[in-house]
Amino acid sequence: MMKSWDDAYQNSELLWGLEPNSTLTQYVNLVPTNGKVLDIGIGEGRNAIYFAQKGFAVEGIDLSETAIERCLALSDKYQLNIEAKVDDITAFDIRPNHYSLIILSNILTFFPEEEIALIIDKVKMGLVKDGLVYVNVFDINEPSRKKAIDMYKRLGRHSFFDSATNMFLHYFTKDELEGFFSTYRTIKTGHSYAMDLTHGEPHYHSTLELLAQKTLNS
Ligand SMILES: C[S@@+](CC[C@H](N)C(=O)[O-])C[C@H]1O[C@@H](n2cnc3c(N)ncnc32)[C@H](O)[C@@H]1O
Secondary structure, three states, X not given: OOOOHHHHHHOOOOOOOOXXXXXXXXXXXXXXXXXXXXXXXXXXXXXXXXXXXXXXXEEEEEOOHXXXXXXXXXXXXXXXXXXXXXXXOOXXXXXXOOEEEEEEEOOHHHOOHHHHHHHHHHHHHHEEEEEEEEEEEEEOOOOHHHHHHHHOEEEEOOEXXXXXXXXXXXXXXXXXXXXXXXXXXXXXXXXXXXXXXXXXXXXXXXXXXXXXEOOOOO
């Protein structure tokens, strides 16, 4: 796992901006109102703030202390009540059958394949029936994959480990991402190749996203 997430936050005033993911705002009315929202890798809280402002009880975890401090400061500033704490998703127990929406925005890419499967299993258990899961990941066309092939240890066809930063990188295929949620109703899938202006020099990312609904009890 990357040890420099906190450095990245300390080197920037607001690393990811305050704009929530547009797919989440587009489908907010599909989120059942009988459960909470859980944002895994909540960062500075751009998505959490949006759902708290919509009246949802929102919880979030993140490895970075700086990110959590900033998220809580923003929650206070906007007079919201976001429960955000420092924690590691690989050790965090997700309460079963408890959440109306679980957000995995730009986080699953940073784990080895076996951890990804375990996290997704916990997420699926955590959702109430009709609850939604939102996932946004790098795909195999992501520009940084070329660097990963040249410089990092290869763990699998699309999986790498950078020992300098202690960071895992997994680049998803569309079938792989959708396969994890094959028993779910697909609300939206998307692919984007777009310039990222939120931090550092402008650069491109190639991403896949999925919004899916748990229609069965398991
Ligand atoms: C690319 S950022 C995305 C932040 C936020 N989800 C967003 O979309 O704005 C990835 C976040 O995941 C957090 N993270 C990485 N590994 C984690 C782990 N094992 N447990 C919890 N959070 C983690 C990082 O600290 C970072 O804030």
